[in-house]
Amino acid sequence: MGKRQREQHRHDTSVVIVGSGFSGLGTAIRLKKEGVHDFVLLEKSDDLGGTWRDNTYPGCACDVPSLMYSFSFEQNPDWSRMFAEQGEIEEYLRRCVDKHGVHEHIHYGVEFTGAEWDEDGHEWHVSTADGTEYVARALVSGLGALHIPNYPELPGLERFQGESFHSADWNHDYDLTDKRVAVVGTGASAIQFVPKVAEEVSKLNLFQRTPPWIQPKPDRPLSERVQRAFRRVPLLQRAVRFAIYMTLEFRSVAVLREPRLQRISQWMAKRFIRKQVHDRKTREAVTPDYAMGCKRILLSSDFYPALNQSNVELNTSGVTEVRENSVVDGEGVEHPVDAIIFGTGFHVTDAFDHLSIVGRGGRKLQDAWKDGMEAHKGITVSGFPNLYFLLGPNTGLGHNSVVFMIECQINYVLSILRPMLRGEFTQADVRQSAQNEFNSRIQSRLKGAVWSAGGCQSWYLDENGVNRTLWPGFTWNYWWQTRKADPKDYEIQRAGAR
Numbered sequence: 001m002g003k004r005q006r007e008q009h010r011h012d013t014s015v016v017i018v019g020s021g022f023s024g025l026g027t028a029i030r031l032k033k034e035g036v037h038d039f040v041l042l043e044k045s046d047d048l049g050g051t052w053r054d055n056t057y058p059g060c061a062c063d064v065p066s067l068m069y070s071f072s073f074e075q076n077p078d079w080s081r082m083f084a085e086q087g088e089i090e091e092y093l094r095r096c097v098d099k100h101g102v103h104e105h106i107h108y109g110v111e112f113t114g115a116e117w118d119e120d121g122h123e124w125h126v127s128t129a130d131g132t133e134y135v136a137r138a139l140v141s142g143l144g145a146l147h148i149p150n151y152p153e154l155p156g157l158e159r160f161q162g163e164s165f166h167s168a169d170w171n172h173d174y175d176l177t178d179k180r181v182a183v184v185g186t187g188a189s190a191i192q193f194v195p196k197v198a199e200e201v202s203k204l205n206l207f208q209r210t211p212p213w214i215q216p217k218p219d220r221p222l223s224e225r226v227q228r229a230f231r232r233v234p235l236l237q238r239a240v241r242f243a244i245y246m247t248l249e250f251r252s253v254a255v256l257r258e259p260r261l262q263r264i265s266q267w268m269a270k271r272f273i274r275k276q277v278h279d280r281k282t283r284e285a286v287t288p289d290y291a292m293g294c295k296r297i298l299l300s301s302d303f304y305p306a307l308n309q310s311n312v313e314l315n316t317s318g319v320t321e322v323r324e325n326s327v328v329d330g331e332g333v334e335h336p337v338d339a340i341i342f343g344t345g346f347h348v349t350d351a352f353d354h355l356s357i358v359g360r361g362g363r364k365l366q367d368a369w370k371d372g373m374e375a376h377k378g379i380t381v382s383g384f385p386n387l388y389f390l391l392g393p394n395t396g397l398g399h400n401s402v403v404f405m406i407e408c409q410i411n412y413v414l415s416i417l418r419p420m421l422r423g424e425f426t427q428a429d430v431r432q433s434a435q436n437e438f439n440s441r442i443q444s445r446l447k448g449a450v451w452s453a454g455g456c457q458s459w460y461l462d463e464n465g466v467n468r469t470l471w472p473g474f475t476w477n478y479w480w481q482t483r484k485a486d487p488k489d490y491e492i493q494r495a496g497a498r
C-alpha cells in the first residue's frame with residue numbers, strides 16, 4: 001500500500017476501544033458520561049453484545065443474579081427473572097448503547113489484529129484485518145476472556161459426516177428433533193443446554209471428563225409488583241443488589257477459605273445429587289472427587305433430573321475417536337450419532353497469542369508474557385504505555401459478577417485517561433517494580449489455594465499450572481485497590497517534555 005493509500009485508511013482518534021461486550025461498552029458509556037466523544041470502538045462481529053451475542057444456545061442465562069450482573073450506573077428494574085436469559089441480557093446492552101449514543105462510535109466488522117507503540121509520537125498505531133489503521137493516544141482492550149471457542153482434538157473429527165458445532169456457535173438451522181446427539185463436556189454452558197436438548201432428541205450421549213460441583217439455582221420470575229417497586233424506589237433495587245453482592249462474597253469466600261464450611265457445602269451438594277439423581281451409578285459418576293471451588297461451582301436445578309431421562313446416557317470414559325457417523329468411547333464402544341455438540345469452553349490463558357502487540361523498544365506482548373500473562377492490577381503491563389486490559393490477568397471471578405470487576409477497571413483507567421486527555425501528559429507506563437510487587441502478592445495468596453491444591457485441572461490454570469485468571473479474594477479489596485491509579489506506580493512523560 002502506498003503512502004497516500006495508507007493515509008486514506010488512517011483514522012485518528014483519542015481512544016480506541018476493542019470489543020462490544022460489557023467491558024468495551026461500559027468503557028464507551030463512561031467516556032460519554034465524562035464528555036469524551038472522540039473515541040472509536042472496534043468490533044469484529046457485525047453486531048454488539050460479546051458473550052451475550054455469541055452464546056445463543058437453548059437455556060443460556062447468567063448464573064449471577066441479574067440485579068448484580070449489570071452495570072451499577074445503568075440498573076434495570078425490569079429484569080423478568082432472578083437470572084435473566086441470554087436474549088434479555090443482550091437487549092439490556094442494546095438499550096444501554098441506545099441511551100448513551102454509543103452506536104455511532106462502533107465500527108462493526110473490524111477485527112483488531114495488533115498495535116504498535118510509537119515512541120516518538122506517544123501513540124498507538126492500531127492495525128486491523130481490513131487494513132485500516134487507527135492512531136490513538138490510548139488503547140483499551142475489552143476483547144473478552146471467553147470468546148474463542150475451544151474444540152477438543154478428537155482423532156477422526158474431520159471425517160464426521162454429521163453436524164457438529166460449539167455451544168458458542170449454535171446452529172439454530174439444525175433441527176435436533178429425534179436426532180442422536182453426542183454432547184462433549186459438562187461445564188457451565190453444557191449444564192444449561194443439556195436439559196433443553198434432552199427434551200428434543202431421541203438419544204443424548206453425554207461425555208463427561210470431570211463432574212462439576214453443582215448447587216441448586218434459586219431462579220424465579222420477578223413479578224410485576226417487584227419491578228414496579230424497583231422502578232418507584234431505585235434505592236430499594238440498590239439495597240437488594242448490595243445484599244446479593246455481600247451474599248455472593250461471603251458465601252463463596254467462606255467455601256474457599258474455611259474448610260469446615262467447605263465440607264458442609266460439599267455435603268449439601270452431595271445430598272442434592274442423592275435427591276435429584278435416581279440411578280446409583282450415575283450418582284457416583286457425577287459426584288466430584290476434588291475440593292469444591294477448585295473448578296467453577298455451577299448452579300442448576302434441571303441438569304441432574306435430565307440425567308434420569310431414559311434417552312440420556314452419561315459416559316465417563318471419554319471420546320477416543322470420531323468416525324463418519326459415530327463416536328467411540330474410551331471402552332471402545334461405538335455410539336451412532338447424527339450430531340456432536342461441544343460444550344468444551346474457551347481458550348482463556350492463550351487468548352492473546354494471535355495478536356501482535358508491540359510496546360516500547362519493539363518488545364512484543366508475547367515476550368513480556370513468555371512466563372505467563374500478568375499485569376499491574378490486571379490492567380496495565382510495563383513497557384506497553386497507555387494500553388489497558390479489561391478483565392485482564394487475575395481479575396476473573398468464579399463467585400460474583402465480573403461486571404463489578406470491569407467497572408473497577410474502568411474507574412482505574414479513567415483516573416489515568418482524564419489527565420492524559422486534558423493534555424497533562426502523553427505517556428503513562430507502569431513501573432515493572434509495581435507490576436512485580438502486585439503480582440507476587442497475588443501469586444503468594446494463590447499458593448496452596450483451592451484452585452491449584454484442590455485436586456482438579458481447570459481453565460483457571462495456565463500450562464504451567466499457575467492461576468492467571470482469578471482474583472484471589474474479596475472483590476471489595478479489588479475495588480479499594482483500583483479506585484484511582486497511584487502516580488508513583490507509573491513512569492509519566494509530561495507533554496512538552498519530549
Ligand SMILES: Cc1cc2nc3c(=O)[nH]c(=O)nc-3n(C[C@H](O)[C@H](O)[C@H](O)COP(=O)(O)OP(=O)(O)OC[C@H]3O[C@@H](n4cnc5c(N)ncnc54)[C@H](O)[C@@H]3O)c2cc1C
Pocket residue numbers: 018019020021022023024042043044045048049050051052055060061062063064069110111112113142143144145146147189390391400401402403
Ligand atoms: C455462556 C456464558 C455465561 C456467562 N455468565 C456469566 C455470569 O453469569 N456472570 C459472570 O460474571 N460472568 C459470566 N460470563 C463471563 C462473561 O464472559 C463476562 O461476564 C462478560 O460478558 C465479559 O465481557 P467482555 O466485554 O469482557 O467480553 P465479551 O463479552 O467476550 O466481549 C468481547 C467482544 O470483543 C470482540 N472481539 C474479540 N476479539 C476481537 C478483535 N480481535 N477485534 C475486534 N473485536 C474483537 C468480540 O467479538 C466480543 O464482542 C459468562 C460467559 C459465558 C460464555
